[in-house]
Amino acid sequence: MNAMDQQYPTFRILLVDDEPAWLKSLSLTLRSCAGLTNISTCQDSREVMGLLAQGGIGLVLLDLTMPHLSGEELLKQVAEQYPETTTIVVSGLNQLETAVRCMKLGAFDYFIKTDDEDRIVGGVLRAVRMKEMQLDYLEMSSRLASGELQHPDAFAAIVTADRAMLNVFAYAEAVAKSPQPLMITGESGVGKELIAQAVHRLSGCRGKLVTVNVAGLDDTVFADTLFGHVRGAFTGADQLRRGMVEEAADGTLFLDEIGDLSIPSQVKLLRLLQEGEFFPLGCDQPRRLKARIIVATHQNLMEKESAGTFRRDLFYRLRTHQVHVPPLRERPGDITLLLDHFLREAAQALGRKKPTPPRELAQFLVMYSFPGNVRELKAMVYDAVSIHRDRMLSMESFLKAVGQSQPPVKESPSPSRQNPFAGFVDLPTFSDAAAFLVAEAMHRANGNQTMAARLLGISQPALNKRLKAMRPEPV
Numbered sequence: 001m002n003a004m005d006q007q008y009p010t011f012r013i014l015l016v017d018d019e020p021a022w023l024k025s026l027s028l029t030l031r032s033c034a035g036l037t038n039i040s041t042c043q044d045s046r047e048v049m050g051l052l053a054q055g056g057i058g059l060v061l062l063d064l065t066m067p068h069l070s071g072e073e074l075l076k077q078v079a080e081q082y083p084e085t086t087t088i089v090v091s092g093l094n095q096l097e098t099a100v101r102c103m104k105l106g107a108f109d110y111f112i113k114t115d116d117e118d119r120i121v122g123g124v125l126r127a128v129r130m131k132e133m134q135l136d137y138l139e140m141s142s143r144l145a146s147g148e149l150q151h152p153d154a155f156a157a158i159v160t161a162d163r164a165m166l167n168v169f170a171y172a173e174a175v176a177k178s179p180q181p182l183m184i185t186g187e188s189g190v191g192k193e194l195i196a197q198a199v200h201r202l203s204g205c206r207g208k209l210v211t212v213n214v215a216g217l218d219d220t221v222f223a224d225t226l227f228g229h230v231r232g233a234f235t236g237a238d239q240l241r242r243g244m245v246e247e248a249a250d251g252t253l254f255l256d257e258i259g260d261l262s263i264p265s266q267v268k269l270l271r272l273l274q275e276g277e278f279f280p281l282g283c284d285q286p287r288r289l290k291a292r293i294i295v296a297t298h299q300n301l302m303e304k305e306s307a308g309t310f311r312r313d314l315f316y317r318l319r320t321h322q323v324h325v326p327p328l329r330e331r332p333g334d335i336t337l338l339l340d341h342f343l344r345e346a347a348q349a350l351g352r353k354k355p356t357p358p359r360e361l362a363q364f365l366v367m368y369s370f371p372g373n374v375r376e377l378k379a380m381v382y383d384a385v386s387i388h389r390d391r392m393l394s395m396e397s398f399l400k401a402v403g404q405s406q407p408p409v410k411e412s413p414s415p416s417r418q419n420p421f422a423g424f425v426d427l428p429t430f431s432d433a434a435a436f437l438v439a440e441a442m443h444r445a446n447g448n449q450t451m452a453a454r455l456l457g458i459s460q461p462a463l464n465k466r467l468k469a470m471r472p473e474p475v
């Protein structure tokens, strides 16, 4: 056995045959035609199990007619003891029954030595890819199971301590190197683009991250933006235009707002993903897709697919890997962290000292639903910092922002507008009703008097007086 350069693939390919000339010519062919360099050879089939025990071998190519231990017997032993190892038979025997028996024993493929060289090379490459996908999958599963991030620095721009967000990071890291598409879903402003940037960083791709917002692009503009055109492709095309797919070569193409894509553009995108090639307008030479595709949407594509406005085949293709970023209101702990982060960032950007937020601000924000998510919080903080004058940040701009962006009260009568006493047989007294109301407001405001007073529409001193009056007399 002689070890050769350990380069590609990451696992070793072992060629087993008792004819040294065949071993030499096969390894040379695999090296020169397929770029496979991580190859070892073995002339004595009795040594194979020992070599497998040392580890690192992912694929075995074996002959059938060998002295001492036949290829078929060896195949049986490998399948039993190393089922994760892929085996390919390359035999001198052109017998259908033997081939069927080998496949039943678990061989991945069966070739005859007189087969076309291209066929053998193609079969080996198929097995290598399959093995790579298996290893990829195993690595992904173990990373997900461990829950630990190998490169937390890739997510440094994303401020969070939320468990669900950390799970999103673990998943994103696990699939970052996969060539398959990734779909990022979540409400507007939750940080989907930041996740796409982190995945690109983790992918190890040399190329750029190219972002295209596809919302509002009609089909012609979509095709031109993605695929580009050659000079003279249409009237006015006096310059060649490189499409974004080409710009993103060896990198990532991030298609934002994918839920807004028109049906004809969906067909074009599906073709790109299925065939792995595209034609710039006016060009009859296909170009290869060399970019990894990430898409994002705030829409429910499953619903769009049921309604017939999003193609099912594209939907399933795009969500090979899928990650959902939770809305900000579901991660209240992050609100305080993000408030502090944006206060520092805004103060720095505006060349001011970081203001101190009033104590009740964080509690107040936690009660807000943030329809615009982190983007909305960021805008609120920047606005407040830009207008504040004192050392202490005022609540005013936050109250105003929340008042303005709360969704309008629905048409249907809300419970608060119905008469809560209508069903009572015995009415409570005025003071009992007021005490219940005050207790409920304090509960909803998490004990914050300023907030509770706002909910009741009275001043804070007035609320304070009522609270004191409600306290039981000391005995």
Ligand SMILES: Nc1ncnc2c1ncn2[C@@H]1O[C@H](COP(=O)(O)OP(=O)(O)OP(=O)(O)O)[C@@H](O)[C@H]1O
Pocket: 157, 158, 159, 160, 186, 187, 188, 189, 190, 191, 192, 193, 194, 195, 256, 296, 297, 298, 338, 374, 375, 378
């Ligand atoms: N966890 C976070 N930490 C720091 N900044 C964040 C975080 N999440 C979002 N942001 C900031 O909020 C803004 C919106 O984020 P981003 O553009 O990634 O959201 P999105 O989900 O892609 O929005 P849309 O659906 O509208 O495209 C950006 O300025 C981003 O930097």
